[in-house]
Amino acid sequence: MSRREHLLEVRNLEVVYPARGGTVQAVRDVSFTVDEGESTGIVGESGSGKSTIARAALGLVELPGRIVGGEVLWRGRSLRNKKYARQVRGPEISVVSQDPMASMSPILTIGTQMTEVMVRHLDLGKKEAVVRAGDLLEKVGIPDPGRRLGQYPFEFSGGMQQRVVIAIALSCDPKMLIADEPTTALDVTTQAQILDLISSLRRDLGLSLLLITHDLGVVAGACDLLNVLYAGEIVESGTADELFYRPHHPYTAALLGSTPRLDVKAERLTAIEGQPPDLRQVVAGCSFAPRCPYATGRCESSPTLGTSSAGRACACWHPLDSHQGNLTGSEGRLGHA
Amino acid sequence: MPSALLEVEGLTVTFNVGREGFWGQRRRRLTAVDDISFSIKRGETFGLVGESGSGKTTTGRAILGKVPIASGRVRFAGRDITGMEGKERRSIRQNMQLIPQNPYGSLNPRMKVRDLVAEPLVVHQRFPSARRATERVVELLELTGMNPDDLYKYPHAFSGGQRQRIVIARALALNPDLIIADEPVSALDVSIQAQVVNLLQDLQRRLDLTYIFIAHDLAVVRHISHRIGIMYAGKLVEVANGEDVYRTPIHPYTEALLSSVPIPDPRIERDRAAKVIPGEPPDPMQPPPGCRFHARCPLVQKRCIEEAPPLEVKKPEHQAACWLR
Numbered sequence: 001m002s003r004r005e006h007l008l009e010v011r012n013l014e015v016v017y018p019a020r021g022g023t024v025q026a027v028r029d030v031s032f033t034v035d036e037g038e039s040t041g042i043v044g045e046s047g048s049g050k051s052t053i054a055r056a057a058l059g060l061v062e063l064p065g066r067i068v069g070g071e072v073l074w075r076g077r078s079l080r081n082k083k084y085a086r087q088v089r090g091p092e093i094s095v096v097s098q099d100p101m102a103s104m105s106p107i108l109t110i111g112t113q114m115t116e117v118m119v120r121h122l123d124l125g126k127k128e129a130v131v132r133a134g135d136l137l138e139k140v141g142i143p144d145p146g147r148r149l150g151q152y153p154f155e156f157s158g159g160m161q162q163r164v165v166i167a168i169a170l171s172c173d174p175k176m177l178i179a180d181e182p183t184t185a186l187d188v189t190t191q192a193q194i195l196d197l198i199s200s201l202r203r204d205l206g207l208s209l210l211l212i213t214h215d216l217g218v219v220a221g222a223c224d225l226l227n228v229l230y231a232g233e234i235v236e237s238g239t240a241d242e243l244f245y246r247p248h249h250p251y252t253a254a255l256l257g258s259t260p261r262l263d264v265k266a267e268r269l270t271a272i273e274g275q276p277p278d279l280r281q282v283v284a285g286c287s288f289a290p291r292c293p294y295a296t297g298r299c300e301s302s303p304t305l306g307t308s309s310a311g312r313a314c315a316c317w318h319p320l321d322s323h324q325g326n327l328t329g330s331e332g333r334l335g336h337a
Numbered sequence: 338m339p340s341a342l343l344e345v346e347g348l349t350v351t352f353n354v355g356r357e358g359f360w361g362q363r364r365r366r367l368t369a370v371d372d373i374s375f376s377i378k379r380g381e382t383f384g385l386v387g388e389s390g391s392g393k394t395t396t397g398r399a400i401l402g403k404v405p406i407a408s409g410r411v412r413f414a415g416r417d418i419t420g421m422e423g424k425e426r427r428s429i430r431q432n433m434q435l436i437p438q439n440p441y442g443s444l445n446p447r448m449k450v451r452d453l454v455a456e457p458l459v460v461h462q463r464f465p466s467a468r469r470a471t472e473r474v475v476e477l478l479e480l481t482g483m484n485p486d487d488l489y490k491y492p493h494a495f496s497g498g499q500r501q502r503i504v505i506a507r508a509l510a511l512n513p514d515l516i517i518a519d520e521p522v523s524a525l526d527v528s529i530q531a532q533v534v535n536l537l538q539d540l541q542r543r544l545d546l547t548y549i550f551i552a553h554d555l556a557v558v559r560h561i562s563h564r565i566g567i568m569y570a571g572k573l574v575e576v577a578n579g580e581d582v583y584r585t586p587i588h589p590y591t592e593a594l595l596s597s598v599p600i601p602d603p604r605i606e607r608d609r610a611a612k613v614i615p616g617e618p619p620d621p622m623q624p625p626p627g628c629r630f631h632a633r634c635p636l637v638q639k640r641c642i643e644e645a646p647p648l649e650v651k652k653p654e655h656q657a658a659c660w661l662r
Contacts, residue, residue, distance in 0.1 A: 221606030
């Protein structure tokens with residue numbers, strides 16, 4: 001390969017689900033990469049396709065969902081190959097999802113669940129695996145690991161369960177962690193603990209992170225690079241600072257405006273009127289146009305995600321602050337085909 | 338002194354949660370809300386914040402009379418409504434309505450919008466004629482930003498945000514004075530959440546409503562509330578104006594809570610000194626003696642472990658329950 005090989009590369013991904021009255025185009029032409037040591041965030045509201053992307057990045061899009069276009073590559077090889085996906089899932093890529101109880105078996109002890117993975121993937125003996133499991137629990141901040149290994153998931157609080165899931169995710173020394181709304185089910189003080197844990201583990205172990213969330217506050221601290229997802233498409237990507245301080249896409253700006261901030265007393269939130277489009281219907285043109293205050297006739301044709309020199313991209317005909325954007329392509333943006 | 342619409346005094350709510358002992362001779366009791374007091378002025382929004390299990394929802398339900406009160410008093414517009422039942426309770430309930438969290442679970446899927454919104458009018462027998470009721474429903478739908486054409490649709494035809502507007506229209510049907518909104522926007526996406534928050538603020542101004550806004554999201558609560566009460570493990574630990582709670586918190590738990598909320602601003606997040614507080618809230622079956630927060634508190638002293646601090650005035654219009662500040 002002439003290009004630098006990315007750890008994870010998602011290229012023009014298209015995923016559909018069957019639904020009453022047609023198919024839902026859950027993910028539409030999504031491309032992004034995650035390199036070694038990077039932490040990338042995907043921000044989107046419900047139905048924007050963020051969890052489907054997480055599943056695709058694990059090679060886990062299963063019927064009735066179907067990948068109908070594009071590629072998901074891990075170190076240059078396709079995760080659509082089931083056997084390869086099974087090999088890398090665990091030792092290379094692992095996942096922490098929203099509901100820790102759904103990630104564990106309720107009828108097996110924590111110890112059994114932790115050692116199972118290691119015996120399978122790391123070729124450890126049972127005893128070595130137990131020792132390692134204890135070390136991992138200690139690393140994720142669970143006191144008294146020896147006793148805890150013999151307990152069942154229900155004996156742990158929500159925050160502690162999520163720590164166990166993180167320990168399981170780390171058990172085979174993965175290169176990348178996919179965290180899909182890892183703190184959404186947790187209380188705010190517990191959320192702070194878990195986010196703190198994830199970022200310190202990332203520093204210590206040199207993990208790459210793909211963090212998927214609806215919460216702009218969560219990605220602000222945890223991610224260097226961001227992709228903003230709307231109606232199955234990435235509408236803007238760039239560094240966290242660029243997107244937070246100089247958003248180009250009106251949706252990104254609107255999302256920031258509608259998020260109440262604890263540190264700023266706003267008189268009124270700028271709500272985004274209307275709702276996201278129904279993805280069972282073909283969305284013609286810009287999917288945000290019906291809710292966009294800047295929309296014109298031009299928005300009836302789809303804007304594509306123009307990439308700037310600095311890796312910044314925005315799919316909009318009328319980007320905010322465009323004079324600073326330094327985008328390439330005709331008129332500073334890549335037109336649609 | 339401005340008239341208090343609602344006064345809560347020493348409110349305590351306990352639940353029986355099974356039995357213990359070999360013969361099951363002892364009842365196990367859980368104290369969900371433990372001796373809390375606050376009052377709410379007419380026209381204000383009182384935000385009640387706390388994490389799961391802190392007792393905020395139970396407080397709201399106790400005020401509405403949906404759970405029995407073990408001890409304490411609730412006064413509404415000067416009238417003692419503690420333990421009121423039957424006809425009396427029904428007449429009070431017209432002035433006090435609930436907006437529940439889940440807009441998917443709170444609307445009967447087999448009823449049309451018109452009937453859903455008119456239901457409180459039927460229940461409280463304010464039903465001069467079917468036509469008049471429909472007119473009132475149209476009025477309410479317009480008030481909450483819904484389209485009157487939607488009158489004969491079923492809830493499934495609406496998104497979460499629209500359903501929440503229907504729920505609000507229903508809550509307003511009887512012209513209540515007080516609305517208890519229990520996590521009214523937590524199930525909604527942020528762009529829709531902003532629509533509903535703005536709607537609630539507009540309605541308050543237009544209809545002179547008083548809100549108890551119960552939520553776990555401090556940023557939303559700070560945005561909408563005039564005064565805020567912070568709950569921890571069944572106790573009210575701090576009450577003050579929204580700005581004071583945010584700028585000059587007194588209770589160490591409030592401080593910890595504030596510093597745990599992520600701010601959508603990368604620079605602030607990067608520079609944030611790690612202020613993670615360790616531990617978890619105590620087991621509600623066995624609340625610790627003394628201050629409920631003592632096991633997690635960075636300032637803990639001997640007295641905190643032995644004696645529970647009362648909620649007392651520390652500064653003008655600023656109460657907190659802490660021995661050390």
